[in-house]
Amino acid sequence: MSRPTDPPPPRRTGxxxxxxxxxxxxxxxxxxxxxxxxVRLADVSPRVLPAPSRVAAQGWAxxxxxxxxxxxxxxVTLVGFGLALVVSWIIATAVDFxxxxxRAVVPLxxxxxxxxxxxxxxxxIIWFGFxxxxxxxxxxxxxxxxxxxxLIEGFASADRESDRLLRSMGASRxxxxxxxxxxxxxxxxxxSLRIGxxxxxxxxxxxxxxxxxxxLGIYMSQQKNAFRTDLVLAAVVVTALCSIALFLSTYVxxxxxxxxxxxxxx
Amino acid sequence: xxxxxxVVDLRHVRKEFDGRSVLDGIDLSVEAGRFVSILGPSGCGxxxxxxxxxxxxxxxxxxxxxxxxxxxxxxxxxxxxRTVLANTALGLEVQGVPAARARQTANDLFPAFGLDxxxxxxxxxxxxxxxxxxxxxxxxxxxxxxxxxxxxxxxxDSITRSAMQDWLEDVWQRYRWTVLMxxxxxxxxxxxxxxxxxxxxxxxxxxxxxAVTLPRPRGADRVTTPEFAEYERRLLASLRTS
Numbered sequence: 001m002s003r004p005t006d007p008p009p010p011r012r013t014g015x016x017x018x019x020x021x022x023x024x025x026x027x028x029x030x031x032x033x034x035x036x037x038x039v040r041l042a043d044v045s046p047r048v049l050p051a052p053s054r055v056a057a058q059g060w061a062x063x064x065x066x067x068x069x070x071x072x073x074x075x076v077t078l079v080g081f082g083l084a085l086v087v088s089w090i091i092a093t094a095v096d097f098x099x100x101x102x103r104a105v106v107p108l109x110x111x112x113x114x115x116x117x118x119x120x121x122x123x124x125i126i127w128f129g130f131x132x133x134x135x136x137x138x139x140x141x142x143x144x145x146x147x148x149x150x151l152i153e154g155f156a157s158a159d160r161e162s163d164r165l166l167r168s169m170g171a172s173r174x175x176x177x178x179x180x181x182x183x184x185x186x187x188x189x190x191x192s193l194r195i196g197x198x199x200x201x202x203x204x205x206x207x208x209x210x211x212x213x214x215x216l217g218i219y220m221s222q223q224k225n226a227f228r229t230d231l232v233l234a235a236v237v238v239t240a241l242c243s244i245a246l247f248l249s250t251y252v253x254x255x256x257x258x259x260x261x262x263x264x265x266x
Numbered sequence: 267x268x269x270x271x272x273v274v275d276l277r278h279v280r281k282e283f284d285g286r287s288v289l290d291g292i293d294l295s296v297e298a299g300r301f302v303s304i305l306g307p308s309g310c311g312x313x314x315x316x317x318x319x320x321x322x323x324x325x326x327x328x329x330x331x332x333x334x335x336x337x338x339x340x341x342x343x344x345x346x347x348r349t350v351l352a353n354t355a356l357g358l359e360v361q362g363v364p365a366a367r368a369r370q371t372a373n374d375l376f377p378a379f380g381l382d383x384x385x386x387x388x389x390x391x392x393x394x395x396x397x398x399x400x401x402x403x404x405x406x407x408x409x410x411x412x413x414x415x416x417x418x419x420x421x422x423d424s425i426t427r428s429a430m431q432d433w434l435e436d437v438w439q440r441y442r443w444t445v446l447m448x449x450x451x452x453x454x455x456x457x458x459x460x461x462x463x464x465x466x467x468x469x470x471x472x473x474x475x476x477a478v479t480l481p482r483p484r485g486a487d488r489v490t491t492p493e494f495a496e497y498e499r500r501l502l503a504s505l506r507t508s
Contacts, residue, residue, distance in 0.1 A: 161339050168320045168337035169360040169408065179356065183347040260346045260388055 050230035059234025066231075069219040070238050073204050076132060076215065077246070080139025081200040088144050092151035096181060097173065106152070113145050117203070121210045130211055138207035143196040150192025154185025187261045190254045194247055201243040272331075273298045273411055273444050274319060279328035281314055288314045290469035291328070296412070296461075301438055301445045303455040305501060306465030312448040313340075315470065316414050319446070335446075336410040340417050342401040344389035350400055351376075351385040357408035372407045378437055379403045395426040402434075406443055415447040419454070431457050432485045439482060452505070456497045457484050464504040474504035 032052045038044070039051040046054055059066065091109075095102040117138060124134035158181045166176045208217025216235050223231040254261060272295035281289040288311040296302050306312050317323040318330055320337045336357065344353045351369055354376075358368035376382045379399045389397060398418055406413055418434075419427045435458055438445065449455050455462045456478055464474035478497055480488065488494055 159341075159343065161341055162343055162345075164317075164322055165337065165339055165343050166360065167322055168335070169357045170334065171360045175360055179360065180345070183345065186347070258347065260390075 047227045047229055050233065055230050055233045055237065058228075058230040059237065062231060062234065066216075066219065066235060066238055069214055069216045069235070070242060072212075072214045073201070073208065073216040073239070074242060076135045076139060076204040076207070077197075077200045077242070079132075080136040080204065081143050081197060083136055084140040084144035084196065084200075085147055087140065088147040088151055091148050092155065093177075095152055096155040096177065102152070109145055109148060112141070115141075117142055117206070121207050124207070125211045130213055135204060135207040135212065135215075139200050139203040142203040143200045146192045146195045146199065147189070150188050150195075151185055154188035154192075155181045157188060158184035183258075186254075186258045190250060190258070190261065193250050197246045197250060198243050201239060201246065205239055272296055273333060274446065275329075275331040276319070277329045279315075279318060279325045279330060281311075281318060281323065281326050283314075287469035289318070289325070290471050292465075292470065292472060294463060294472065296444060296446060298411070298444050299442045300460045301447070301458055302461045302463060303447045303449055303459040304463050304465060305449060305452065305455045305505070306470060307467050307505065308450055310465050310467050311470035312465060313416055315465075316416055316446070316448060319412075320414055333411040335412040335414050336405045336408040337414045338401055338405040338416060338418055340420055342389075342397045344392075344397055344400055344404075346389060348389075349386050350381065350389060350392065353389060354400055354404040354407060357404055361408070372403065375403050375407055378440070380433070393426075394422050395430055398422065398430060399433075406441070412444045412446065415445060417448050417450070420449075427454075428486070432483070434458060435483050435485070452498050452501050453489060455501065456480070456494060457489060462497075462501060464501060473507075474501070476500060476504075 036052050039049055050058075091105060095105055120141070121134070121138050124137055128134040128137070155177075158176075162180045162184075163176055166180055171179065204215070205217040205220070208215030209221050210217075212218040216239050220232050220235045223229075223235065274294065274296040276292050276294040279289055279292040279294075280287070292315060294315075304312050304315065314323065316337065318325050319332045320335045321332070322337075344350070345356075348356065351372060352365075354372040355365070355368040358371060359365055363371070373385060376385060379402070381396060381399060381403065384392060384396065384400075389400070392400060398421075402415070402418060405415070419430050422430060431454055438458070447455075447458065459478050462474075462476045462478060463472055464476070465471065466473045476497065480491075480493055480497070484494070
């Protein structure tokens with residue numbers, strides 16, 4: 001019998017090649033070098049602008065205190081974000097099965113984003129106290145929007161032709177969701193997860209800044225009041241490192257959960 | 267000897283979309299084990315006809331008598347999140363066959379479809395011709411009485427395309443599925459079909475119905491024979507005058 005033998009296309013090469021991250025490392029290193037040089041040459045007061053070397057040294061000296069605060073910030077971030085994800089999945093799945101619900105819910109989602117979180121966060125403390133609850137709510141409130149919209153659009157991104165193919169196979173709406181719409185949403189879900197996780201860290205720090213017993217936010221607030229600019233900046237650096245670590249971890253999870261989605265990465 | 271009962275039987279089927287007539291009284295019957303091509307100009311409503319036969323769309327008037335059909339859309343629609351084997355077994359899984367057994371059934375067809383060794387590959391690793399063969403495997407493995415192929419080779423380059431036609435004729439002769447194939451390629455229709463039904467431009471009507479009695483296989487050396495050319499001439503004439 002005839003069997004057309006045509007070569008398969010070449011595989012994509014991906015991964016964290018140095019050419020991808022080297023430029024940003026060089027840029028950051030340059031900024032730090034200029035900053036250090038300027039502070040030393042102009043003899044700026046460390047209360048106004050401490051040198052990067054001082055930030056590093058003082059931050060390292062206070063590492064145990066900062067690590068303790070970072071741990072509670074991470075806890076608020078992850079639990080709050082987890083809460084947002086649970087709510088997102090429930091809303092997005094329900095909306096996907098009901099066009100009517102979709103028309104009702106999507107405007108509400110947009111309205112929820114117009115609520116100024118700056119005004120709401122202090123009220124949360126009045127309502128729920130200084131414990132973890134108001135902070136979880138702030139984090140969940142700032143993150144559930146991108147993840148919910150990402151999921152709703154992800155489900156809807158399924159090819160119309162795919163729906164027809166599944167229907168021709170005799171698939172129920174639930175089977176269409178399981179076999180096509182759910183997996184179709186994965187690339188967009190991870191994109192919105194990356195947006196959400198960075199919002200989550202900022203939201204956690206902000207909610208602590210307004211009032212808390214521990215956390216990087218309240219630590220920054222205290223150090224600012226003590227004119228310890230160096231320690232404020234050290235906490236900022238730790239916050240950024242936490243964000244970057246969480247951001248990168250989404251790629252690891254994506255690779256484990258959906259190795260086929262690699263091609264969708266920016 | 268009376269002709270066998272048709273598996274697919276359409277009578278005076280009409281279909282409108284937004285007040286515009288797409289199917290204008292189609293009569294079509296297909297007997298079991300036949301390879302029938304639907305030939306017509308682009309946009310004439312061939313795909314709508316398939317949707318009606320597959321039960322995805324309902325005819326406005328007329329009667330449609332067709333068993334559940336296995337449908338192969340123009341796009342291969344192989345899902346990147348499934349391996350090639352899992353993609354080909356999808357129809358059976360949807361029907362409720364346990365995944366392991368569905369995959370075993372699909373796997374048995376891999377050698378005949380020239381896909382052996384690619385069971386665990388992702389669709390992205392397949393060439394265009396291989397993707398179409400995988401999509402066809404996914405279609406026929408469902409074990410439906412009728413197979414609907416909507417321009418199965420439309421997206422392929424001409425060399426791959428003619429190799430695929432030879433191959434399809436070969437596997438069809440072995441398995442003898444009842445096939446309805448949409449095409450706008452006259453040569454492809456003559457090469458593969460027992461019968462070619464010609465549709466007019468929209469709104470579609472049947473303007474010609476030609477039985478092709480050339481001996482099989484009708485591979486590369488036969489498409490240049492005068493008999494083959496005569497069929498092509500007749501079908502082209504029907505397409506032009508319609």
